[in-house]
Amino acid sequence: MAQAATQVEGARLWPAPDHTRLVLDTGAQVQHNIFTLSGPARVVIDISDAELKTSLSDLDLSGSPIQRIRSAPRNGSDLRVVLDLKESVRPRSFVLEPNQQYGHRLVLDLVGESAGRSQTPPQPTLSDDPSGKRDIIVVVDAGHGGEDPGAIGPRGTREKDVVLRLARKLAEMIEAQPGYTARLTRTGDYYIDLRSRTLLARRHNADLFVSVHADAFRTPQPRGASVFALSQRGATSETARWLARSENRSDLIGGSGGVSLDGKDDTLAGVLLDLSMTASINASIGVGDYVLRELDDVTRLHKQSVEQAAFVVLKSPDIPSILVEAGFISNPDEERNLGSSSYRDRLARAVLGGIRNYFEHTPPPGTLVAWEKRQGNEGGSYRIRRGDTLSAVARDNQTTVGELMRHNGLSNDRVVVGQTIRIPAS
Incomplete structure (x- = not known):
């Protein structure tokens, strides 16, 4: 029998709340086909000109919809992998090019049948204060995750691990503040696509979205923290995208109780989107300024003012959104600092201080913080x-x-x- 052209050299499984990702390491880019079978539920992966050189039975299947993984040669030189499932899923697959950590990969996402369906948005969280006013909701997003490690430092520190720990600490500190509620976009080591991160913020009725990252450069010299808001170029492209997608028309801009684009002509919808996006960017720069001032007491700043870029996670038209680069993981000193829990605590406390300072000056209507400001x-x-x-x-x-x-x-x-x-x- 002819030697198969490509070997499947390793496998990893990343369970997430709404999907599970199976990753197969391949010696080169592969051609593949997937399909589902029912009674019982199965997903079949056929990989052309490939052979298995790893053990799939060693994978920990807990927390995933997979009950068992089977494999066998097919048509002489092909490989068939069968996933026996506990429940039906919607599979999607793609290949990834090599990165700093991994080589060629075949990725299979198993999406739960209920994922992505419209859900009743959560009701605003009421404060424990007897005034009955709602909490300010801050959604904290840890960048990267799962198969996407983010930047990797000289000593092997992975951005995805550092920012998850930092995001958890920041959310914990926010949650401890009277009148505030924190939500995390991811709570473990799995990947969420960029659009879904902003969708999660909308589902939580967020007053602020904070995405946490660690910067990197090709040389070790650059260092310092940065804060980003959305650029005007990014805002323009996002406005066009919203107008082009009919499913967005029923969404609200301006948050809970805001304005629906449904039934509006393109001109009026465009004006409303521009106004909302401009207000969101201005608020983002405002909160970013407060956060930078606090970070300046903890670490060196890479730039003294809020920078603007077209990052996808900043493109919500009605939620002020900032991206905090906590430092350069490519700098040996900052890599060591970011690996320290006490240093991350100081960073989280600084970001919290900036958030609180901003909202105490500009509290959202109907919140406990707004009520306290008025009572003050x-x-x-x-x-x-x-x-x-x-x-x-x-x-x-x-x-x-x-x-x-x-x-x-x-x-x-x-x-x-x-x-x-x-x-x-x-």
């Missing part, structure tokens, strides 16, 4: 931030330290970050 003008409460002292809070609110201590039952004038101080009416 008539008495109310104030949340202690880094650098605050009780005397400064008293001076800013035209009262005295003694009055604040008496109003809050304090035995001394010490305050801690995150503490809420009740302000007496002036």
Whole structure:
């Protein structure tokens, strides 16, 4: 029998909440065909001129719809792989070129039958505060994941791992703030395509989308953190895309309770989209400025102002969105820093500080933070931030330290970050 042209040298499985990705490492690019069978549910992968040189039985199938994987030669030189399934899926496949970590790959995504169907959007999260006002919702996105490692540092540190840990810490800190709720686009080591990340933010009724990455360059010298917002070029292309896709017309711009494009002619829809996109970009630059100021206290900045680019994850027309490059993983010093949990904590705290500073100046209507800001003008409460002292809070609110201590039952004038101080009416 003639030697098969290509060997399948390895396999990996990446279960995600709405799909599972099976990756086969191949010695070269392969031709393949996939189809499904029912009774019982199966997916069949036929690979031309290939032979199996790895064990598929060693894969951990837990958390996936796959019950068993079988394989056998076919037509003398081809390879057939059969996935016995626990439930029906919608398969899609493609090949990937080599990257820093892997060679040629054949990728099969098994998408759950319920994935992508329209779902009732979640109701706004209500704060535990008796005012009953809703929380500000921040969606935190860890870049890359699964088969996409992102940039890789000189010591082998993978961007996807670093940013997931950083995103988890940031979400944890946001969640601990009164009046805030955090959501993660991914919670584990799996890949979500770029468009789906912004769709998740919309489904969560996000007030802000924060995508976390680590930069890289071909030389080790560049270093420093950056913050990006959407560019005007990216906004223009996205407006055209929305107008061209009829399924977008029923979507709202301006968030919950905003404006539907359904039934609007192209001219009016274009005007509404332009207005919404312009407001979103301006808000993104605003929150990015606050985040940069806080990051400047923790790390070197690569650029002193918010940069603008056409990143896909920033293209929501109605959700302020920023992309934070936490540092250059290609720089040995920053790679070491990003691998440190204490350093990531400081980075997360800085991003949180910028987010809070922005929303305390410009809170979304109907939120607890907006209610507190309004009450603060008539008495109310104030949340202690880094650098605050009780005397400064008293001076800013035209009262005295003694009055604040008496109003809050304090035995001394010490305050801690995150503490809420009740302000007496002036």
